[in-house]
Amino acid sequence: MCASDPHAFVPLVRRYEGRLLAYIRRISGFRKEDAEDVLQEAFLDAYRHITDFDTSLKFSSWIYRIVHNRTISVYRKLRNRLSDVSIDDEDMGFERLLAGHDQAHHGVEGIMTAQAVRKILDKLPERDRQVLVLSYLEERSYEEIGDILRAPLGTIGTWIRRAKAKFAKAVGEKSALI
Amino acid sequence: MSIADRFEEQIETGQLGAPLPRWPAVLKRWAWWSAMAVFCVLGIASAGVAVWFMLDPTDVVMGAENSWFLEKILQILPIFWATVSTVCGFVAIWIFYRSPHGYRHRILAVGAVCLTAFLCLGAAMASAGMADKVEEIAALLLPPYKAMARPQPARFMRPEQGFIIGNVHSVGTSTIELEDPEGETWLINVSLRANVPPTRKIIPGSCLRVAGRISTTTKITQAETIKPCPRSLHFAPPGARMKE
Helix, strand or coil, rough: CCCCCHHHHHHHHHHHHHHHHHHHHHHHHCCHHHHHHHHHHHHHHHCCCCCCCCCCCCHHHHHHHHHHHHHHHHHHHHHHCCCCCCCCCCCCCHHHHHHHHHHCCCCCCCCCCCHHHHHHHHHCHHHHHHHHHHHHHHCHHHHHHHHCCCCCCCCHHHCCCCCCCHHHHHHCCCCCCC | HHHHHHHHHHCCCCCCCCCCHHHHHHHHHHHHHHHHHHHHHHHHHHHHHHHHHHCCCCCCHHHHHHHCCCHHHHHHHCCHHHHHHHHHHHHHHHHHHCCHHHHHCCHHHHHHHHHHHHHHHHHHHHHHHCCHHHHHHHHHHHHHHHHHCCCCHHCCCCCCEEEEEEEEEEEEEEEEEEECCCEEEEEECCCCCCCCCCCCCCCCEEEEEEEEEEEEECCCEEEEEEEEEHHCCCCCCCCCCCCC
């Protein structure tokens, strides 16, 4: 459809741009302007390769995968130059992530700020951060995460379990300091 | 201005251009799956030849050589074909993983399926009598392949240890004249107690292995076991194999 009528792509961009922008910032810590540049390039990629879209996938999984790959590619290039992470103060997703960890959440409610959670996330290995963001902040199913990260379901389960354990440990250490 | 608005503007001004055409993507997908099919076929064919070699009745030599079990296995294991099959298997798995949905499967499961399929289909191919054809094609396309098989007859020609190999020169009522790879003629006495495969016919020109009591001076052999030439001598002298 988009191949014959470029205008048909615009509603898709409009529908996904907000949540994809948040996703880019959550996994990379980019400033809003940088995240917008990455997203625009990713949408351009998606538009150019729309004929390559695999109809057995959800469109959201496909567009998330493109955005994810581009973000990671830019993130790896800029990682050393990023002095500090930036988060959207309105982003309630980080609280959801904290609430998803009963052990970690217990006793730290109201003490941990989104900024603190963001910093813990940023200290986790790249893979752990990605699966936690996709699972808790983006609320994607295991199957969708598998499609976005190109990994089998069982592997996704294992990654999430390990990432949760690391996150809970890090939150525990952080709250002990507080 | 949102990204969607910027997109709309670029469309209006004609800056966005058209998406890439569909055919390169379709062609790429076809090429991808075709490459995988080619490697699977090559892998199965190689596994078939490897199985065919491994099922070769080599007990005459092995009995006479009195070698250690692993050594025997290594001697009969067709390393070349097993290697070709393994390489093809790895390439096929790699291609599968790079395909649109390949990532959904665990590598161990894919590896196990690939190994099982290669062995089962290869064994089926070998039992259908296609493995020797594959070997003939390989010898035709790869000249060094024949050279690899050549040093083998020496291994089977050890009269002092009680076994010889050669082409049948003539067949009598209870004797066979056998010409060894050096051109020497041996007289084989075949008694009723000699172990001759019942399903095979010994005819002039066929290649035989004989184990028994051998006199290296008179060149007369009291045969105890007669077997067709090993499959690894398919392209090496002496000559053709025993006819089925």
